[in-house]
Amino acid sequence: MEGRDLSASFDRHPELPLQKLDLDPQRRAELEKLAVYYASLVAVGLIVGALGPALADLARQTGTGLGGVSVILVMRPLGYMVGALACSHWLDRRPGHPILALAALACAALLALLPWARALPWLALLILALGFSHSLLDVGSNTLIAWVYGRRLGPYLSGLHFSFGVGAFVAPMVVGWSLARDGRSAWAFWLIAAFFLPLALALRLIPSPPHQAHAQEAPAPPLDRRLGALFLGLFFLYGGIEAGFGAWIYQYAVAQRLLPAGPAALLTSLFWGLLGLGRLLGIPLLARVTPRQLLAVLIPAALASLGSLLAFGGSVPALWAGTAGLGLAMACMFPTLLVLAGSRLAGGGRVSGKITGLLFVGSSSGGMTLPWLMGQLFEPHGPRAALGLAWLGLAALAALFGWVWARTRPL
Numbered sequence: 001m002e003g004r005d006l007s008a009s010f011d012r013h014p015e016l017p018l019q020k021l022d023l024d025p026q027r028r029a030e031l032e033k034l035a036v037y038y039a040s041l042v043a044v045g046l047i048v049g050a051l052g053p054a055l056a057d058l059a060r061q062t063g064t065g066l067g068g069v070s071v072i073l074v075m076r077p078l079g080y081m082v083g084a085l086a087c088s089h090w091l092d093r094r095p096g097h098p099i100l101a102l103a104a105l106a107c108a109a110l111l112a113l114l115p116w117a118r119a120l121p122w123l124a125l126l127i128l129a130l131g132f133s134h135s136l137l138d139v140g141s142n143t144l145i146a147w148v149y150g151r152r153l154g155p156y157l158s159g160l161h162f163s164f165g166v167g168a169f170v171a172p173m174v175v176g177w178s179l180a181r182d183g184r185s186a187w188a189f190w191l192i193a194a195f196f197l198p199l200a201l202a203l204r205l206i207p208s209p210p211h212q213a214h215a216q217e218a219p220a221p222p223l224d225r226r227l228g229a230l231f232l233g234l235f236f237l238y239g240g241i242e243a244g245f246g247a248w249i250y251q252y253a254v255a256q257r258l259l260p261a262g263p264a265a266l267l268t269s270l271f272w273g274l275l276g277l278g279r280l281l282g283i284p285l286l287a288r289v290t291p292r293q294l295l296a297v298l299i300p301a302a303l304a305s306l307g308s309l310l311a312f313g314g315s316v317p318a319l320w321a322g323t324a325g326l327g328l329a330m331a332c333m334f335p336t337l338l339v340l341a342g343s344r345l346a347g348g349g350r351v352s353g354k355i356t357g358l359l360f361v362g363s364s365s366g367g368m369t370l371p372w373l374m375g376q377l378f379e380p381h382g383p384r385a386a387l388g389l390a391w392l393g394l395a396a397l398a399a400l401f402g403w404v405w406a407r408t409r410p411l
Contacts, residue, residue, distance in 0.1 A: 033148050033209060034156060036202050037141040038163040040100060043199055044138045045167020046174075046192045047107065047130065051076065054175050054185035062120045071120070072127040077364050079131025084360040086132075087139040095208035096144045103136035104200035111193035115186035139360050142338060147209045157335040158282040165276020230404050231341045232362040237397040238333055239363030240370025244390050245306075246271055248374050249323060252383040258316050267320065271327040278331020285332065291340035292405060294332060299398045302329035306391045313384060334363070340404075 051072065058072070059065055090099055110130045117123035141160060149156050171192070178188035250268045253259040259267060285294060302325075309322025341359060370393060374386040 029207070030148055032206050034145070036097075036100075036199065036206055037145045037160055039199050039202070040104070040137045040141040041160050041163040042167040043104065043107065043192075043196055044134050045164040045169075046171045046195065047111070047134050047167075048164075049168035049171030050175050050185075050188055050192060051127075054188065057179065057183075057185040058114075058123060061115070062118060062123055064120050071124055074368065075124045075128040076131035077368050079128040079133075080135040080138075081361050081364045083132035083135030084139045084364065085358075087136045087143075091140060091143050096140055096147075097203045097206060097208040100137055100140045100144075101200045101203035103133045103140070104196045104203060106133040107137070108193040108196035108200070111189045111196070114189045115184065135360070135364075142360070144209055146338075155283040155287040157339055158279050158286050158332060161335045162276055162279040162283070165272070165279060168272065169276060227344060227404070227407055228358075230400055230407070231337070231344075231359060233400050234337055234397060234404070235359045235362035236366035236369075237393050237400070238330070238337065238366065240366030241390050241393045241397070242275070242330055242334075243367035244371040244374045244393075245326065245387070248371065248378065248383075248386055248390075251378065252387055253319060255378075255383045256313065258314070258319050267323055270320070271323050274324055274327030275331045278328040279335065281328075282332035282335065286336065286339065291336045291343070294336050295340070295401060296405070298329050298333055298336070299394070299401055302326055302333070303391070303394050303398060305329055306387070306394060310384060310387060310391060344404075 055072075087099070107130060110126050110133060113126055114123070114130075117126055142157070145156060145160055171188075174191060175185050175188040178185050178191075181187060246268065249271060253263075253267055282294075305322045305325030308318055309326070312318035338359070370389070374389050377385045377389060
């Protein structure tokens with residue numbers, strides 16, 4: 001009886017179910033773009049997450065030690081910075097999706113070639129090109145998603161950076177499976193390369209969002225260079241603190257004899273895992289509070305977390321709690337800073353490719369500089385001095401944010 005009633009209702013109003021199921025064309029187009037940007041950041045996370053676990057195998061492959069092969073950890077961010085500057089130039093002049101599609105194809109080819117690089121210079125050159133290529137996907141996705149969503153950007157951008165965490169979380173497991181299979185990381189790189197192929201096709205088929213220069217009804221206001229320099233400093237400090245803490249917390253726990261090697265590795269996983277989880281939790285937060293309000297809570301929370309870890313240096317519970325608190329507090333800082341920069345530097349959240357590229361260059365520069373400085377302090381001055389430098393970086397970040405707060409008004 002219920003089936004006949006439903007059928008009769010459909011016969012009387014055949015258009016109603018279709019209207020309920022059919023998405024608005026603009027909404028459908030937004031979701032298509034959102035899906036490829038999220039997939040792009042998963043792909044970037046796969047690259048970043050795979051290189052560390054594969055380092056020992058790449059050292060054997062090239063006949064060098066870990067010290068020699070670690071040059072790739074410098075070559076990737078170096079290529080990234082060059083790519084970010086190039087992307088910022090291209091996105092303001094050309095349709096975005098064809099650029100990202102070519103970048104995805106380049107990543108697939110370079111990843112497929114990595115297991116065949118038997119000499120360290122050849123491997124370093126491939127990693128340099130890989131850093132250049134995946135920066136196009138990273139900077140491009142962050143720029144174009146802002147062009148799609150404008151003032152609604154906050155939660156979508158937080159979800160974008162959570163996608164990066166998904167890729168970075170999965171990649172070590174893929175490498176572990178490959179190493180367990182035949183003692184090589186080759187299959188991991190080939191599988192990750194395969195992920196880029198449908199991504200490249202989707203980017204080529206889905207239309208690019210309207211170019212910023214044509215989408216704006218009025219000319220963009222002139223850039224406040226002093227405010228731009230403040231944001232560049234914020235991104236430099238954030239990138240350095242995130243990379244530095246993630247790189248050295250394992251050595252800190254072991255050197256301080258707080259944890260043996262196994263649990264210390266879990267401590268590092270806790271930091272990166274909560275960094276990704278926090279970005280997922282930030283999606284509803286950014287939909288309800290302003291970026292200024294959220295950063296005003298997150299930055300003091302990060303300072304308190306790392307400060308408590310250092311203040312109670314001999315306490316294992318403080319080590320775990322401080323690491324967890326810092327991961328959660330820093331999780332939403334990066335996407336929130338991007339939203340704030342978009343609204344303050346360009347208006348309406350539609351930050352240009354040039355500005356986005358420069359901000360990413362600032363973050364990447366910090367990710368190269370601060371971890372290196374922490375390493376210079378670690379042995380001659382002790383592990384606490386290394387993490388103390390990270391805390392000073394957070395204090396400087398808080399001071400810069402206070403300056404930004406004073407120079408801007410709530411939207």
